Amino acid sequence: MIRSNPEELIRKNIARFVDNEIIPIAQELDNKGEFPRDIFKKLSKMGIFGIRYPRHRGGSGGNTTLFCIICEEISRGLLSVASIVAMQSLMGTNFLFHYGTGEMFEEFFLPAMRGEKIGCFCMTEPDAGSDLGAITTRATEVDDGYLINGMKTWVTDGPEASFYTVMCQTDPSKRLRGIGYFFIPRNLPGVSLSSRFQCLGTRTTPICEVAFKDVFIPKEYRLTPEGEGLNAFLKIIAEIRAMTAALALGLQRAAMADSIKYANERMASGKPIGKFQLVQSKIANMATNLEASKLMTYRATAMIDEGKEALKEATMAKYFATESACSASDECTRIFAGYGYSMEYTAQRYFRDARFLLNGGGTHEVLQCNIARWVGI
Amino acid sequence: MNIVVLIKQVPGNSDVKLDPKTGNLIREGIDAIINPDDLQALETAITLKETLGAKVTVLTMGPPQAIDALSEAIGMGADGAILLSDRAFAGADTWATSFTLGKAIQRIGKFDLILAGRQAIDGDTAQVGPQVAECLDLPQVTYVFDIETVENGYVRVKRRLEDGYERIQCSLPALLTIIGGPVKPRYPEVASLLSACHAKAPIQVWNAADIGVTTADVGMSGSFTQVVKTFAPKFERHGELLEGSAVEVVHNLIERLKQNKLI
Numbered sequence: 001m002i003r004s005n006p007e008e009l010i011r012k013n014i015a016r017f018v019d020n021e022i023i024p025i026a027q028e029l030d031n032k033g034e035f036p037r038d039i040f041k042k043l044s045k046m047g048i049f050g051i052r053y054p055r056h057r058g059g060s061g062g063n064t065t066l067f068c069i070i071c072e073e074i075s076r077g078l079l080s081v082a083s084i085v086a087m088q089s090l091m092g093t094n095f096l097f098h099y100g101t102g103e104m105f106e107e108f109f110l111p112a113m114r115g116e117k118i119g120c121f122c123m124t125e126p127d128a129g130s131d132l133g134a135i136t137t138r139a140t141e142v143d144d145g146y147l148i149n150g151m152k153t154w155v156t157d158g159p160e161a162s163f164y165t166v167m168c169q170t171d172p173s174k175r176l177r178g179i180g181y182f183f184i185p186r187n188l189p190g191v192s193l194s195s196r197f198q199c200l201g202t203r204t205t206p207i208c209e210v211a212f213k214d215v216f217i218p219k220e221y222r223l224t225p226e227g228e229g230l231n232a233f234l235k236i237i238a239e240i241r242a243m244t245a246a247l248a249l250g251l252q253r254a255a256m257a258d259s260i261k262y263a264n265e266r267m268a269s270g271k272p273i274g275k276f277q278l279v280q281s282k283i284a285n286m287a288t289n290l291e292a293s294k295l296m297t298y299r300a301t302a303m304i305d306e307g308k309e310a311l312k313e314a315t316m317a318k319y320f321a322t323e324s325a326c327s328a329s330d331e332c333t334r335i336f337a338g339y340g341y342s343m344e345y346t347a348q349r350y351f352r353d354a355r356f357l358l359n360g361g362g363t364h365e366v367l368q369c370n371i372a373r374w375v376g377i
Numbered sequence: 378m379n380i381v382v383l384i385k386q387v388p389g390n391s392d393v394k395l396d397p398k399t400g401n402l403i404r405e406g407i408d409a410i411i412n413p414d415d416l417q418a419l420e421t422a423i424t425l426k427e428t429l430g431a432k433v434t435v436l437t438m439g440p441p442q443a444i445d446a447l448s449e450a451i452g453m454g455a456d457g458a459i460l461l462s463d464r465a466f467a468g469a470d471t472w473a474t475s476f477t478l479g480k481a482i483q484r485i486g487k488f489d490l491i492l493a494g495r496q497a498i499d500g501d502t503a504q505v506g507p508q509v510a511e512c513l514d515l516p517q518v519t520y521v522f523d524i525e526t527v528e529n530g531y532v533r534v535k536r537r538l539e540d541g542y543e544r545i546q547c548s549l550p551a552l553l554t555i556i557g558g559p560v561k562p563r564y565p566e567v568a569s570l571l572s573a574c575h576a577k578a579p580i581q582v583w584n585a586a587d588i589g590v591t592t593a594d595v596g597m598s599g600s601f602t603q604v605v606k607t608f609a610p611k612f613e614r615h616g617e618l619l620e621g622s623a624v625e626v627v628h629n630l631i632e633r634l635k636q637n638k639l640i
Contacts, residue, residue, distance in 0.1 A: 001576055002441045002444045002460065002462070002582055003444060003448075003573075003574050003575070003576065003578065003580070004444050004445045004448040004570075004573060004574050005574070006570070006571055006574040008445075009445060009448055009449070009570050009573075009574060010567060010570060010571070012445070013449065013452070013564065013565055013567075013570060016410075016564070017564050042564070045563075045564070045566075046564050046565070046566055046567055047566045047567045047568045048567060050567075050568070051567055055568055059568075060566070060567045060568035060571065061568055061571050061572075062567065062571060066567075066571075070567075
């Protein structure tokens with residue numbers, strides 16, 4: 001029986017989309033800094049947002065590995081578009097898919113898969129990031145529902161979203177054990193947004209603060225049952241970190257490809273700069289880090305797809321691949337030298353965008369502590 | 378309506394090597410894409426399916442990795458696909474290819490329209506579509522960029538000319554070769570791509586016996602033409618600096634342009 005390999009087939013087709021539809025306008029999109037509606041619509045037509053969800057429930061029938069392959073390829077074109085895809089396919093819709101009622105599924109999840117509605121995830125607060133036990137956004141039980149009060153920040157896609165999955169504290173005395181996820185449509189009274197953040201990189205990705213003041217939601221909008229919030233978080237965090245590693249892989253590939261092309265073209269002292277050993281050293285390091293990142297990332301996704309515990313592997317992959325992306329984009333600007341400092345070339349964009357990856361899914365300062373603890377410190 | 382679309386996998390870049398013995402392109406192990414005109418034919422067929430209702434079957438001849446082109450076709454919306462793959466088909470010229478495709482279409486049986494790309498970007502012959510029509514004794518219209526109507530046993534199309542277009546009505550069944558039109562080929566849906574990878578996907582693989590041909594009729598044995606020699610053209614540029622006064626240099630330059638028949 002001759003059949004195509006699904007991973008190669010998906011990668012090849014997404015790569016074609018990226019080469020034809022994203023890369024030619026990536027600089028323009030980044031300069032404009034607007035939400036890429038046209039590309040978002042095209043990606044929804046391809047069923048990209050449903051890649052992690054089963055086909056019989058509105059998804060495309062893939063898995064985490066395929067999802068990360070897609071993230072990697074799109075990130076190779078423009079990291080900010082890939083981050084929007086990641087939010088819509090994973091954090092923004094995951095809890096709605098698993099815990100939402102049939103009515104919520106019809107009204108919000110399926111339109112999100114079709115790209116008609118945008119979902120996003122509100123976790124970080126002004127005074128609580130990696131320290132999730134310290135979140136103060138409060139869900140207070142009242143007759144027939146909950147009142148939500150608090151403030152979330154660094155909400156990726158917040159300005160464009162139709163609905164939010166919000167991590168709230170239900171009982172401050174329980175700290176992490178008291179957290180839960182709540183579904184909040186944007187149009188409810190009491191929901192307000194800050195203006196869009198001006199950021200260093202990923203300029204098409206809109207980010208803002210979202211405030212909730214006495215927002216009343218019905219009981220069914222509590223997504224995770226009491227006591228299950230932390231478990232739900234632990235279930236998704238490995239996938240979030242593997243996805244971030246995949247985004248970093250795409251950025252590494254873009255930075256390395258442009259560096260190689262430039263090093264082979266740019267002449268200095270009568271020969272291409274790629275003939276100089278110090279430039280070769282930079283390229284060799286990029287290639288080696290890329291290969292290691294790839295192996296770590298897809299080992300983690302394979303474990304997730306097999307239903308294995310993969311938090312350690314995904315955390316290491318996120319940490320290593322992101323640091324490698326920062327290093328590759330830095331070296332890329334050095335290989336481009338003066339042109340690396342020019343806004344007309346891609347190197348500066350890779351350099352700025354790479355910083356986006358450092359914090360999402362946990363800062364590296366926190367992740368290193370986790371890794372050290374897991375190996376016996 | 379039943380539509381058969383003929384597609385071909387072609388090298389996706391110019392880094393292609395030739396077999397020094399046979400002179401044929403070495404297709405194994407290179408990045409391959411669906412030939413652009415064939416992709417347009419496929420888009421045309423799927424648009425017809427959506428607007429008029431049709432069953433779209435895609436047919437290709439090639440090595441096992443050509444299965445990817447068929448999976449992509451399923452991803453775009455084709456209902457079924459057939460890969461003609463047999464060592465006996467290797468080395469076919471355009472005639473042997475057309476004959477083999479024609480025999481496969483006869484085995485498919487029911488069809489109203491056969492759509493093919495105008496030409497493939499690797500061989501650039503534009504012969505296979507028209508020859509398949511001859512094999513099957515069908516009317517054909519080439520260089521079609523728009524299908525206006527399909528009704529009452531006729532298809533009405535626009536055919537591109539150098540300085541305009543012809544509007545042609547043709548009886549069915551017929552073969553049309555397609556060129557790029559106003560509609561850009563769609564990208565495949567990921568769910569359909571994944572379905573195409575399943576064992577139960579509607580993709581069949583046929584060999585020479587399946588289409589009732591002997592090895593003498595197909596592949597290199599069935600070809601009327603043989604590649605005697607192939608070579609990659611070498612493009613070399615030489616720069617020359619003209620010296621002297623401005624007047625001398627201009628005269629010199631004009632003389633050289635005349636010698637090279639450039640003015």
